[in-house]
Amino acid sequence: MSTAASARARTGDTAAEPLLQVRDLHVEFRTRDGVARAVNGVNYSVRAGETLAILGESGSGKSVSSQAVMGILDSPPGFVTGGEIIFKGRDLLKLSNEERRKVRGAQMAMVFQDALSSLNPVHTVGTQLGEMYRVHKGSSRKDAKLKAVELMERVGIPAAKERVNQYPHQFSGGMRQRVMIAMALALEPDLIIADEPTTALDVTVQAQVMELLHDLQREYDMGLILITHDLGVVADVADKIAVMYAGRIVETAPVHELYARPAHPYTRGLLDSIPRLDQKGQELYAIKGLPPNLLRIPPGCAFNPRCPMAQEICRAEVPPLLAVTEEDGRDLPGRGSACHFWKETLHG
Amino acid sequence: MPDQQPDKPEGVPDDANTELSSAFAETPTLGAMGAQSLLDEEDLTHTPPQSSEDVAVVDREVARSLWQDAWRELRTNPIFLISAVLIVFLVLVAVWPGLFDSTDPLQCDLAKSQLGPTSGHPFGYDTQGCDVYARTIHGARASITVGVFATLGAALLGTVMGGLAGFFGGWIDAVISRIADIFFGIPILLGGLVFLSVIPSQSIWVVVGFIVVLGWPQIARIARGAVITAKQQDYVTAARALGAGNGRLMLRHILPNALAPIIVVATIALGTYISLEATLSYLGVGLKPPTVSWGIDISAAADTFRNAPHMLLFPAGALCITILAFIMLGDAVRDALDPKLR
Numbered sequence: 163m164s165t166a167a168s169a170r171a172r173t174g175d176t177a178a179e180p181l182l183q184v185r186d187l188h189v190e191f192r193t194r195d196g197v198a199r200a201v202n203g204v205n206y207s208v209r210a211g212e213t214l215a216i217l218g219e220s221g222s223g224k225s226v227s228s229q230a231v232m233g234i235l236d237s238p239p240g241f242v243t244g245g246e247i248i249f250k251g252r253d254l255l256k257l258s259n260e261e262r263r264k265v266r267g268a269q270m271a272m273v274f275q276d277a278l279s280s281l282n283p284v285h286t287v288g289t290q291l292g293e294m295y296r297v298h299k300g301s302s303r304k305d306a307k308l309k310a311v312e313l314m315e316r317v318g319i320p321a322a323k324e325r326v327n328q329y330p331h332q333f334s335g336g337m338r339q340r341v342m343i344a345m346a347l348a349l350e351p352d353l354i355i356a357d358e359p360t361t362a363l364d365v366t367v368q369a370q371v372m373e374l375l376h377d378l379q380r381e382y383d384m385g386l387i388l389i390t391h392d393l394g395v396v397a398d399v400a401d402k403i404a405v406m407y408a409g410r411i412v413e414t415a416p417v418h419e420l421y422a423r424p425a426h427p428y429t430r431g432l433l434d435s436i437p438r439l440d441q442k443g444q445e446l447y448a449i450k451g452l453p454p455n456l457l458r459i460p461p462g463c464a465f466n467p468r469c470p471m472a473q474e475i476c477r478a479e480v481p482p483l484l485a486v487t488e489e490d491g492r493d494l495p496g497r498g499s500a501c502h503f504w505k506e507t508l509h510g
Numbered sequence: 511m512p513d514q515q516p517d518k519p520e521g522v523p524d525d526a527n528t529e530l531s532s533a534f535a536e537t538p539t540l541g542a543m544g545a546q547s548l549l550d551e552e553d554l555t556h557t558p559p560q561s562s563e564d565v566a567v568v569d570r571e572v573a574r575s576l577w578q579d580a581w582r583e584l585r586t587n588p589i590f591l592i593s594a595v596l597i598v599f600l601v602l603v604a605v606w607p608g609l610f611d612s613t614d615p616l617q618c619d620l621a622k623s624q625l626g627p628t629s630g631h632p633f634g635y636d637t638q639g640c641d642v643y644a645r646t647i648h649g650a651r652a653s654i655t656v657g658v659f660a661t662l663g664a665a666l667l668g669t670v671m672g673g674l675a676g677f678f679g680g681w682i683d684a685v686i687s688r689i690a691d692i693f694f695g696i697p698i699l700l701g702g703l704v705f706l707s708v709i710p711s712q713s714i715w716v717v718v719g720f721i722v723v724l725g726w727p728q729i730a731r732i733a734r735g736a737v738i739t740a741k742q743q744d745y746v747t748a749a750r751a752l753g754a755g756n757g758r759l760m761l762r763h764i765l766p767n768a769l770a771p772i773i774v775v776a777t778i779a780l781g782t783y784i785s786l787e788a789t790l791s792y793l794g795v796g797l798k799p800p801t802v803s804w805g806i807d808i809s810a811a812a813d814t815f816r817n818a819p820h821m822l823l824f825p826a827g828a829l830c831i832t833i834l835a836f837i838m839l840g841d842a843v844r845d846a847l848d849p850k851l852r
Contacts, residue, residue, distance in 0.1 A: 234751045260755075267753025274751075279744040284577075284766040293762070297753055345752060 179251065180207035181385040182231070182270075182353055187245035189223070189230050189409075191456075192238060198456040200226040202409040203245070205483070208385040210352065213376075215388045215396035215417070217432070218406035219453050224389045227406075228355045231387075232272050233262045250352065268298045271346035273375070275358040277338035281330035287314070287341050288326035294348035313344040317374060336367035340374065347378060353385040360395055372399055393436060397421065402496055405429050408454050408464035411483055414498045425486045425499035425508040427469045463502070471503050580770075580846040590842035596835035603647055604654035613644040615802050624818040633824045636807065637814060645802055646824050652791075652803040653832055655714055656721065657784035663722035664783075665776040668729025673768070675730070676737030677760055687734070690727035698724050698786065699793075706795040717796050721783050732775045736768035743767070770847040778840030781833045788829050804829045 189201035201223040208214045218224040229235045230242050233254065247254040249270065254262060274280040282290060291313055292306030301309065307326065314322035317340040330338055339359060346354050356375060360368040376399045379386045390396055396403060396417065403420050405413040405428065413426040424430040431449040451468035454460055460467055466476040483500040487493060489509050501507060584590045603610055613631075618640035627634040633642035675686040701724055709716055740746065741764055749763050790796030791805025792812075799806060804825040811821035 232751050234747055263753055263755055265753075266751055272748070272751040274744060274748050276744060280748040282745040282749070282763050282767070285762070293749075293754070293758075294752060297755075297758065342748075345748075 180209045181212075181250060182387075183207045183246070183248040184227070184231060185246040185248065187227060187230060187247065188243045189226050189235065189240060190243050191240050193457075196457045199459060200240075200409050200456055201230065202459075204406070204409070204411055206404050206411065206414070208353065208387055210385055211380070211383045212402070213379065213386040213388060213400045215390060215400035215403045216406060217390060217393065217396065217403055219391055221408075221453050221456060222406040223409035224391075224406045225357055226409075228272075228357060228387060228389055232266060232270065232355060234266075234272075264298075267294060267351070268349045269351050270353040270355065271349070271351040273339075273342050273346045273354060273356040273359045276362045277335070277342040278330060278362075280342060281338065283330060286327050286329055287333065290330075291326075291341070291345055291348060294345060298349055309348070313348055314341070317341070317344040317347070317378075319344075335363050336371060339363060339367075339371050343371070343375060343378070347382075350382055351384065353387070354379070355387045355389070357389045358391070359388070361390075361392070368395065375399070393421075393432060405432070408459050409456065410464065410500060411498075412465065412500045414483070414496065415494075416496050419494070419497060423508055425497060425504045426501045427471050427503070427507055428465050430507060431468075463500070471501075471506065473502070475502050580843075583846040584842060587842050587846065589838050590846075593835045593838035593842065596831065597839060600650055600654060600832055600835065604651040607647045607651060611644050611647040613641045615640060615644040615648040616800060617641075624814060624821065626818070626820055634818070634820045636818075636821045637810060642807075642821060642824050645807055646804070646828050648802040649804040649807060649825060649828065650832070652714060652797055652801060653784050653787060653829065656717055656787040657780050657832075657836065659718045660721035660725060660783045660787075661776050661780040663718060664725035664779065665729050665772060667722060668726040668731075669733045669765075669772055671726065672730035672733025672735075673737050673760065673765065676734040676768075677741060677756075677764065679738075683734070686730070690730045693724055694727040694731075696724060699789065702786075702790045702795055703793065706790065712796065712798045712801075714797065714801065717787055717790060721786060725779065725783065728779065729772060729775055732771050733768065736771045737764055740764045740767040774840065774844040774847055777843050778837060781836035781840060784836065785829070785833050 184204060184206050187201055187204045188199070191198040191200055200221075204223070204227050206214060206216075216224045216228070226235070226240070229240075231247050231249075231254070235242065242255060245255070249265070254265065257265070281287070285293075288307050288310040291310035292301070292303070295301035295306045295309050296303070311322045311326050314326060319325060319337055319340050325333070330341070333341065339362075343359075346356075354375075359375065360371050363371060372395060375386065375388075378384075386399075388396060388400060400417045402414065402416050404411045405420075405426065407428050413420070413424065413429045415425070420429065421433065424433055428449070431447075434447045435449060437446055449468055454464050454467075460477075462475075462477040462479055463469070463472070463481050466472040469476065479502070481500045481502045483498045484504070485493070486497045486499050486504050486508055499508070618638045619635075620639045622635040622639040623637050625631075625635040625639075631641050631643060633646060636642055636645065671686050671690065675683040698721075702720065706712065706716070706720060746759060746763050749759055754763070787796055787803070788805035788808065791798075791803045792809040794809065796805055797803040807825040808822060808829070811818070811825070815822050
């Protein structure tokens with residue numbers, strides 16, 4: 163796959179073997195109304211200690227691609243129809259169910275969006291935390307509980323000894339998310355996927371939770387994939403960003419470069435949609451139109467019906483994710499754009 | 511960094527404070543205070559970090575799980591209290607009939623046939639000259655045994671079958687659901703007349719088995735639905751993402767969350783199974799003498815109702831009270847476990 167090759171060559175993954183490499187991943191949902199192609203050839207890689215943010219609207223395939231990586235896609239209707247997920251040198255898609263189950267939780271773990279619904283209401287927090295050790299390490303009940311208390315202290319839950327016996331609904335939103343993080347962290351996995359970890363939280367608590375994730379990631383030298391639709395959340399913690407649209411990555415860039423100079427009209431639209439204080443009184447910008455129906459992705463560039471720069475070629479040809487360069491031809495490491503007009507977009 | 515949590519150096523409003531205000535908000539009497547402190551940011555930030563333990567205590571009083579809530583609801587529900595007292599009494603009668611009666615229900619004296627209530631024999635005598643009080647007391651055992659064990663069996667079988675169908679879906683679901691439909695389609699009385707009349711021995715366990723075989727699909731349907739609902743919850747996905755296998759998912763995460771509707775249906779079914787046993791015995795295909803059963807006695811007394819109504823009234827009354835008690839219990843449990851009815 164030439165798209166994959168060129169994108170990889172530019173993201174500088176040659177230095178060390180990445181922890182996780184997703185290559186040309188395809189996922190589709192076979193529904194009664196037809197086949198929804200949720201992920202159409204996604205490539206990315208994460209190294210130990212690195213944070214990749216995957217940014218996109220609902221339905222862009224960001225969550226589905228990470229569920230495919232975790233192996234928790236609801237199947238049927240969801241099927242991985244192509245690609246490779248190489249984690250620590252092994253293609254996860256070639257493992258048996260039992261082997262994959264052992265990877266989950268122990269080597270890669272997930273933090274979910276809504277901690278209240280992601281924690282079982284009938285078990286205490288301590289039981290659920292301890293379950294990690296009981297499932298994977300076969301610890302005794304007593305040991306598991308001690309470990310649970312330790313973990314809760316680790317993620318900054320005060321009075322952990324008392325709270326370990328409480329139920330999830332007895333925790334506040336921020337504390338619950340800390341419990342979720344503790345669960346993901348329990349067996350010190352190499353990779354954590356956080357699917358909109360702060361969306362359900364107050365803004366003040368959001369920052370604390372992000373900071374916690376970031377600190378723990380650095381401490382354990384884990385890879386972190388942060389899935390979000392919130393540009394503000396990723397700015398401080400991510401190293402690189404991949405923007406997804408209609409199941410494809412449309413732009414990749416180191417985090418600050420993306421904010422400063424987007425190379426895809428969609429990314430620019432997203433950045434322009436952030437309300438700013440100096441715009442007070444003016445109408446807010448919004449990308450016109452709606453995200454595409456995955457059952458009927460427009461031909462050519464999926465963004466073309468909403469794109470202010472769309473030309474004839476955009477309706478005919480799917481733009482590959484290509485490396486972008488400065489005007490004078492200098493390399494921009496780690497940057498790529500899937501737009502026929504990336505030059506015009508990037509250089510104005 | 512988490513190590514700094516206990517001493518909270520900057521005293522900034524971290525989660526513990528958010529916690530505090532939410533805990534207050536949940537306490538009715540302190541609700542206004544919680545709102546006040548939310549308004550007053552200054553106050554909130556200066557709350558000394560003593561809170562965490564108090565918060566835990568407050569929380570424990572305020573918030574309860576579904577089961578704790580249900581229990582609290584039940585304790586104050588007069589219908590539950592009345593039915594519970596009746597059921598405890600009935601179970602005592604069934605287990606130790608000797609506590610309430612020293613006459614042998616099978617010790618009959620034809621000379622006393624159909625005599626009305628007399629001193630020492632408050633319910634009188636039946637056609638065979640047996641003591642009706644003794645037979646009523648001893649009949650409880652058959653009814654309660656059939657009711658309880660048929661319910662346990664049907665609930666167990668139904669939960670397992672419905673649970674497997676709901677959890678795995680696909681062809682397993684299709685096969686189990688069709689089998690359930692077949693048994694569901696057999697009218698239970700007609701089935702009883704047909705099957706039980708060809709089985710020579712009519713011990714209590716044959717009747718229990720028969721009710722289980724025809725009763726499980728009702729529970730299986732409920733269990734299947736409840737498991738499908740629970741299976742789609744985020745915490746099941748989360749547990750799967752953290753490496754839990756199918757067995758653990760089913761037993762630890764799905765089953766406890768699917769149990770409430772199963773318990774409700776099973777409790778209500780208990781009453782109907784007791785009446786079913788009496789009906790089958792009345793029709794002569796359920797329990798057979800010398801087993802003492804209310805259904806048999808009602809059947810025997812029906813012919814002579816006009817001459818000796820006491821023979822019918824006492825076993826029939828006992829049956830009514832028993833069924834009523836279990837159905838009332840089922841109602842109360844259903845109300846308690848359904849948050850929408852609160």
